[in-house]
Amino acid sequence: MEPLSGFTMMHEHMHLDLSVVKGDPDTCLDCFEQTLAELKDLRAKGVTRILEVTNVGMGRDLDWIARLEQASGVRIVRSTGFYKEPFIPAIEATQSVEAMAAMMIDDLRSGRAEVIGEIGTSKNEWRPSERHVFEAAVLAHKATGAPITTHTTLSTLALEQAGFLVERGVEPDRVIIGHMDLGGDLDAVLDVLALGVNVGFDTIGKTNYLPDERRVAMLLELERKGLIDHVVLSQDITRKSQLKEFGGKGYAYLVDTFVPMLRQAHMKEASIQQMLEKTPNRILGGKP
Numbered sequence: 001m002e003p004l005s006g007f008t009m010m011h012e013h014m015h016l017d018l019s020v021v022k023g024d025p026d027t028c029l030d031c032f033e034q035t036l037a038e039l040k041d042l043r044a045k046g047v048t049r050i051l052e053v054t055n056v057g058m059g060r061d062l063d064w065i066a067r068l069e070q071a072s073g074v075r076i077v078r079s080t081g082f083y084k085e086p087f088i089p090a091i092e093a094t095q096s097v098e099a100m101a102a103m104m105i106d107d108l109r110s111g112r113a114e115v116i117g118e119i120g121t122s123k124n125e126w127r128p129s130e131r132h133v134f135e136a137a138v139l140a141h142k143a144t145g146a147p148i149t150t151h152t153t154l155s156t157l158a159l160e161q162a163g164f165l166v167e168r169g170v171e172p173d174r175v176i177i178g179h180m181d182l183g184g185d186l187d188a189v190l191d192v193l194a195l196g197v198n199v200g201f202d203t204i205g206k207t208n209y210l211p212d213e214r215r216v217a218m219l220l221e222l223e224r225k226g227l228i229d230h231v232v233l234s235q236d237i238t239r240k241s242q243l244k245e246f247g248g249k250g251y252a253y254l255v256d257t258f259v260p261m262l263r264q265a266h267m268k269e270a271s272i273q274q275m276l277e278k279t280p281n282r283i284l285g286g287k288p
């Protein structure tokens with residue numbers, strides 16, 4: 001993947017359907033025109049790429065995404081793999097690790113996807129099918145070199161995820177442990193970073209879980225400790241009600257509101273550029 005100038009949001013969904021399992025129609029994202037309008041706005045504000053982490057069992061629709069990419073001019077990086085229980089399709093959950101890996105490898109080699117993720121664990125619990133997905137992700141990574149991006153449920157099991165991948169020979173800098181901002185626990189973030197992996201502060205704007213001021217404070221501390229080059233940012237929009245059209249903050253909240261909060265708090269411009277441009281280029285295959 002060529003390095004891009006401009007910002008990359010590293011954990012988003014644009015076509016997603018968790019609504020059947022969750023019993024909540026709000027968790028179905030299929031709003032082409034509304035999403036397109038937001039992406040055009042993002043493009044004008046310097047966001048040139050988005051990592052779309054929706055995979056099989058979450059409502060992934062690669063044709064829909066390709067049309068959105070074409071119409072918006074924003075580069076959309078696609079993902080492969082399986083999410084977490086209860087979203088791993090039953091037929092997949094009973095497959096061998098090798099068969100799961102073969103599906104991911106096929107997606108990656110054919111160019112349908114470039115990243116493995118978001119693969120996840122449950123809250124404080126790593127279920128057998130989720131472990132199989134991680135084992136398959138290791139095989140797919142070794143076969144292709146593709147980055148792996150994860151979902152932690154409320155930041156739980158983050159260190160276990162990172163350890164699992166690194167111990168099995170996954171290149172640490174090709175790993176992003178996701179949703180590390182949700183726990184609000186800087187020590188937990190530092191423990192994960194000590195393994196050499198990257199962390200996602202990727203639920204920005206979800207202030208019902210954690211105030212953004214707390215995210216800013218943690219990021220400033222990571223900057224102070226010289227670790228900001230292993231942090232990526234995003235919002236993880238998963239609901240219709242989070243789109244602008246339906247009264248939400250929208251995908252541009254990160255650039256419109258959160259980045260100014262970082263500047264207000266005297267984060268260095270180079271650090272902002274690192275998280276939003278240089279580190280995404282490094283992980284997604286571009287030159288630093």
Ligand SMILES: [Zn+2]
Pocket residue numbers: 118150151152178179236
């Ligand atoms: Zn997630």
